[in-house]
Amino acid sequence: MLLPEPIQNLITALSRLPGVGPKTASRLTFYLLHAPDEVANDLAAALVNLKSGTTYCQTCFNITAAGRTECEICANDSRDRRMICVVEEPLDVLALERTGGYTGRYHVLHGALSPIEGIGPENLRIRELIERVRAGGVEEIILATNPSMEGDYTASYLRQQLQPMGVHLTRLARGLPVGGDLEYADQNTLLRALSGRQEMS
């Protein structure tokens, strides 16, 4: 055991983060050792405040500041109540908001269905979504789960649940990414882009 315990502890704690292996963890630890004290201290303070300072919106389950019952979007009366965009994670809300192209509301599932990982409907905010729709006033639901196996499975499960309720269901378009190169597009994306081809206007 050549490393002093405080260093080994930090390496262990950093290694528990996703995408951080033991090598990256030691590199970060030794960086912090040389860096000004406030780099490590600010990070420690931010970590401690993370959960105590945040909560979930009781309507859409997006993340919001502690003490609020609704997030900024749900509290904003100018956002269209007739549209709900269903996403997997709060980061997806952020990505869609950055486009500036959506004026409706959101619903954050906090994950996707995954029989392999044992994530069923009861682990996600699906019941709460159905209740929101049942409460009325919703005309269109955009199923914006990830274009992955789990995301697609979640979307088709939601379709089964929501279709009988008479709400208009849509999903995000699949196709070539803007700025992408046809030559480098994978086979599935190209197939989707072909079958979903649009009229030149």
Next chain:
Amino acid sequence: MLLPEPIQNLITALSRLPGVGPKTASRLTFYLLHAPDEVANDLAAALVNLKSGTTYCQTCFNITAAGRTECEICANDSRDRRMICVVEEPLDVLALERTGGYTGRYHVLHGALSPIEGIGPENLRIRELIERVRAGGVEEIILATNPSMEGDYTASYLRQQLQPMGVHLTRLARGLPVGGDLEYADQNTLLRALSGRQEMS
């Protein structure tokens, strides 16, 4: 501003780490939000204890537990006092120790000379190395700085300083990495492997 402040603060603090961009920082932040409380809390505690719990060995400047004046290697009488291996960082000590092939002592410079970044001999533990050699008893110094421009420059600066002191200077061999593929070796490595070719024994 859609993200609550505690989340934004953690993203900012993580983004200051080397190799962590804003995207990785948000991914880690949202991971920590979902993870059990102790993941973030253990990390915060380890960060706070990092500097208070460690210090530098007053002989070789390797990192060691607070309250000690010498690291485990310097305190170990079975380590050969006649050999000093000069490295840039404490992590290099660890890498060499893992090989199990070195029984001498170390000297950690805490960086390499870099005129571009304004790092001169006075910013490294070079004066302390010269004092150790001057104190006597050292027969061989292995210059194990990185095989980079700064590392090579540091090694040749040290050679200038140490050669007049009559100590035997060596450096780590350059050549093909074990398990590597000749075909993929870069030109410089291959050139070094060729010029440094060894007799078949």
